[in-house]
Amino acid sequence: xxxxRNHRRRKIIRWQxxxxxxxxxxxxxxxxxxxxxxxxxxxxxxxxxxxxxxxADILWYEIKNHAKNVELDAFIVMPNHIHGILILKNEIMDGxxxxxxxxxxxxxxxxxxPAIPDNDYRSRRFRNPGKxxxxxxxxxxxxxxxRHAHRLGYDFxxxxxxxxxxxxxxxxxxxxxxxxxxxxxxxxxxxxH
Numbered sequence: 001x002x003x004x005r006n007h008r009r010r011k012i013i014r015w016q017x018x019x020x021x022x023x024x025x026x027x028x029x030x031x032x033x034x035x036x037x038x039x040x041x042x043x044x045x046x047x048x049x050x051x052x053x054x055x056a057d058i059l060w061y062e063i064k065n066h067a068k069n070v071e072l073d074a075f076i077v078m079p080n081h082i083h084g085i086l087i088l089k090n091e092i093m094d095g096x097x098x099x100x101x102x103x104x105x106x107x108x109x110x111x112x113x114p115a116i117p118d119n120d121y122r123s124r125r126f127r128n129p130g131k132x133x134x135x136x137x138x139x140x141x142x143x144x145x146x147r148h149a150h151r152l153g154y155d156f157x158x159x160x161x162x163x164x165x166x167x168x169x170x171x172x173x174x175x176x177x178x179x180x181x182x183x184x185x186x187x188x189x190x191x192x193h
Contacts, residue, residue, distance in 0.1 A: 020134040025073070025167035026086045027176045028138060033157035037079035047184050052149045052156050053077050059144050060084060067137045074180040078187070083180045085167070086137060138162050 020026075032038045039053035049057060057077045063086070064070050073085035142158050149156040167173045 021132055023088050023090050025173055026134050027165040027167055028084050028086055029081060029163040031081040031159040033159050035080040038156050039077050039079050041079055042184055042187050052154050055148050056082060056145050063137060063141055068132050074177040076180050076183045078183060134164055
């Protein structure tokens with residue numbers, strides 16, 4: 001008889017009450033497989049990009065040319081991972097810097113669209129996620145980096161998943177932006193080191 005006890009269930013790492021196509025600011029971290037240093041090395045306090053690191057760097061900035069209503073903020077390529085901030089907007093946003101996504105502590109609706117009932121946002125987010133979701137944007141980026149690296153004959157693999165944080169306030173946004181900008185200086189303390 002088949003037993004499911006020895007099989008791990010894949011852990012859901014996305015917030016289930018949030019639709020990742022909604023406007024917002026997202027802190028993204030993507031690691032290489034087994035944290036291999038494919039992207040280069042840090043020497044004398046500076047990140048020296050390998051050829052694959054250059055590909056990862058260039059293609060991040062191409063995201064805005066392939067995804068609708070996306071802005072890019074702070075970004076860094078580290079030896080075995082990247083950090084970046086994606087900002088998803090919609091057509092009716094005024095483009096202001098203050099992007100309040102409301103009280104997202106789970107006690108109130110996390111859905112920014114009051115027309116969507118509480119019990120419908122979950123089913124709606126899986127119907128047709130479309131092109132402009134965080135997962136589709138990150139997936140396209142990872143695929144493009146892999147495709148170009150392999151086409152040029154470089155050995156390279158991503159970790160199968162990525163981490164994201166929904167940035168909930170301006171204070172958190174500036175703290176994360178500062179963390180990204182100082183990542184090379186703080187490499188010795190970095191948990192991915």
